[in-house]
Structures are given as structure tokens and as C-alpha cells.
Amino acid sequence: MSLPRYPEWKPVGLEDKAVFEEYLERDPSEVCELNFANIFIWKDSEHPSWTLLNGSLCILVEPEFEEPYGLPPIGGERVSETVATLLRHAPRLSRVPEVFVGRIGAGFEVEEDPANFDYIYLRQELAELKGKKFDGKRNRIRKFESTFPHEYHALTQPDVPGCVRLLEDWFEEKNGDVSIRAEKKAILQALASFPRLGLKGGVVKVGGRVEAFTVGGRLTADMAVIPIEIANPGLVGLAQWINREFVRREWGDDMFVNREQDMAIEGLRRAKLSYQPVRLVKKYNLSC
Numbered sequence: 001m002s003l004p005r006y007p008e009w010k011p012v013g014l015e016d017k018a019v020f021e022e023y024l025e026r027d028p029s030e031v032c033e034l035n036f037a038n039i040f041i042w043k044d045s046e047h048p049s050w051t052l053l054n055g056s057l058c059i060l061v062e063p064e065f066e067e068p069y070g071l072p073p074i075g076g077e078r079v080s081e082t083v084a085t086l087l088r089h090a091p092r093l094s095r096v097p098e099v100f101v102g103r104i105g106a107g108f109e110v111e112e113d114p115a116n117f118d119y120i121y122l123r124q125e126l127a128e129l130k131g132k133k134f135d136g137k138r139n140r141i142r143k144f145e146s147t148f149p150h151e152y153h154a155l156t157q158p159d160v161p162g163c164v165r166l167l168e169d170w171f172e173e174k175n176g177d178v179s180i181r182a183e184k185k186a187i188l189q190a191l192a193s194f195p196r197l198g199l200k201g202g203v204v205k206v207g208g209r210v211e212a213f214t215v216g217g218r219l220t221a222d223m224a225v226i227p228i229e230i231a232n233p234g235l236v237g238l239a240q241w242i243n244r245e246f247v248r249r250e251w252g253d254d255m256f257v258n259r260e261q262d263m264a265i266e267g268l269r270r271a272k273l274s275y276q277p278v279r280l281v282k283k284y285n286l287s288c
Helices: 014-026 036-041 081-085 100-105 123-128 133-145 157-172 178-199 238-250 266-274
Strands: 049-053 056-060 093-097 109-112 119-122 150-154 201-205 209-220 223-231 256-258 279-283 281-288
Touching: 014 036, 014 056, 014 178, 036 223, 056 081, 081 100, 093 100, 100 281, 119 123, 123 256, 133 238, 150 238, 157 178, 157 201, 157 209, 157 223, 178 209, 178 223, 201 238, 209 238, 223 238, 238 256, 238 266
Parallel strands: 223 256
Antiparallel strands: 049 056, 093 281, 109 281, 119 256, 119 279, 150 201, 201 209, 209 223
């Protein structure tokens, strides 16, 4: 495959996975968006494209629900020059980690982006839920376990139709704005492509029907990222149960779990804080 060189841009496709992973392995980040699977599953609504410039992997994102932005260049030399070039194609770089700002931020406008801060948890805490701070979670889990006969297994291709049915039901309860529709597209793409993307998932069935599923992947050497978790809200305790079981059963080799951002949604913020993050991954916008 011939690689695009600036000013040529190529839409992101599955065939680009090896190139992205080569750059990301050399320059890993805890930012959830700096991950090939994340970029790929959002492609139908965020329309990412990429090029190589000054030895950097450069990614331009043109979402349907916010203004265009570049991701921070990955690897390469003359990075400040590369950033300036990217800012001719988009008004800002977004999802920029703190370490990048410290290295490159001088000469650019820098703005914190708290709605996109990622929540980082200790995997052991999520898997064990020990102590008074998790009393409420354990109570809901016990309620689920004692009320609903259930089974868990790793996500496989035959589970996908049941996951799609649950997803359709789940999104019927949401308002249909463009960002919600984009999220649905991303989850459908993840379900269609998870083996090829190196993602793994978990499924909970109650009475033979899929009532919850979750999908995650590798972010860094000691951190998993879990971007997707859908559970039937009518089954009390199911969301807490699959949250615990997925990290317990599938991510035992990791120290940390990234559960992504709260998007400034107050209910989501409360839910993420209730699991006691050990820290946040701060992100910034850079502009001229």
C-alpha cells in the first residue's frame, strides 16, 4: 500500500491499521482517541483522514456534530511546524494530551477541554469493588444476581444480532440528535469489525436474550480502554454487574482502565465519579 504524503490525505480504512499501530506503539498515549479502533469506529460520522508530514502521522477529523479538528501529530520531527500546517486545515487541534502541550504548546493558544478528560481507574478496584465506597454498587449487583438468572460469555460473531437488537431498543429511549446518531453508528461499526480491530467484548444473556454487552481494547502496555457498554436499564444492577465482570474476566493483565470522557453530561459525570477514578487524563485544544 502506498502511504499518503502531505498534501495528499487518505480516508481512514481497515487497511491502515498496521500503519497507525506502528506509530502509536512508538509514541503511546493514554488519550482514548489516540487509538486506531476508536478512530475507525467513528469514521462514518467523523470522517477521519490521514497523511504523513515531517515523519508524523497526522489525522484530520471532520465530524457531523462539531467543527473540524486535527489530532496531535504522532511521532516525527519539526512537530511545531507540523502543527502549524495542520492548523491551516482545521481551526484547532483537539484531544491534545498534557505532555504534548508542555512540549509544543508555546506559540499556540492553549485551552483546557474538561468535557473530554478521560477517567482512569485501577482495574483491581473495578474488578473487586471492595470497601464502603462501593457499597451501593455491590448492593445493586447482589440484587441483579438474586433476581435474574443470567450467563456471561465473551462476545462472538453469533452474538451480534442480539447486541444490535438491544442497541436499537436502547437508542429508542434517547433523543435523536446528530451526536446520538453518530454514537449509534460507531457502536454498530464496532460490532461489525471487532475481531479485525483487535477488540474484545462481553455479553450478558438473561432468559436467552442479550440484555447487556460491552467492548474494549488495548490502549497502552498497562491500560485497557472501554468505550462501549450497553445494558437494559430495566434490569436493576445489570450495568454494575457487566462493568465488574468485563474487567475481572477479560483485562486481568492490566493495571488501569480508561472509561473515556463525560462529555459535560452531568449524569454521566456522576456515574463515572462514583467508580472512584484514580486520575483524569487532561486534554486541551491548540489553536493559532
